[in-house]
Ligand SMILES: [Zn+2]
């Protein structure tokens with residue numbers, strides 16, 4: 001069993017990296033990867049006024065790298081540990097650009113990179129689709145209210161989200177594509193779009209094509225199930241089918257922020273992969289697991 005998407009106290013996780021390693025050994029994992037939230041080369045302080053900071057601070061990068069490399073050695077006979085980052089795509093004129101790119105992360109010698117979109121930038125500001133339903137709603141009202149109807153223009157919000165995903169896929173150079181349809185996270189409560197509409201399907205098709213072209217591994221992410229944000233994995237069944245059709249390989253990660261989340265809903269993620277037609281899971285470094 002493999003999990004390459006985990007967070008520790010170096011970012012917004014609850015536990016130390018060593019506690020995560022011990023739990024992963026206990027649960028029988030063969031490979032454990034660490035993926036601290038990173039906005040490198042941007043300093044996450046730029047969003048301090050807007051929200052609590054969940055990305056790793058610039059000063060902590062060397063400590064993180066040293067600690068994961070120490071654990072790699074210490075537990076080498078029991079588990080394979082990989083050093084990674086969950087690298088954000090962030091682009092705003094006034095703040096700068098963070099692109100999940102191996103070249104940009106070279107100095108840290110990571111084993112893998114996860115590329116993720118959490119932030120959406122608009123000329124009037126930015127917001128994160130990964131926040132509480134209340135916060136996402138406030139920001140949708142602020143940034144996406146149609147002046148004619150006075151209602152949230154959910155379609156534009158969703159298209160902006162997938163546009164950002166495609167920009168990251170086209171411009172980045174990373175191994176794993178994190179939670180490919182994170183925009184669904186709060187839709188169960190907010191209902192600002194309908195996944196059955198044809199324009200939504202078109203967004204999925206375009207984005208699946210971009211993923212195929214980028215040569216990334218799409219992640220089946222069970223994090224929303226553990227956190228009870230949504231009773232489903234990312235990506236949706238329909239999106240997974242399209243990814244399979246476009247020959248995009250998949251892996252399963254739990255996006256664990258605590259040890260008890262390490263193996264959350266792997267059975268459901270496996271079933272989702274099989275239902276979409278997948279026969280195997282692929283992880284960076286050519287780790288393959290048959291389904
Ligand atoms: Zn994430």
Ligand SMILES: [Zn+2]
Nearest residue numbers: 005007086255
């Ligand atoms: Zn994560």
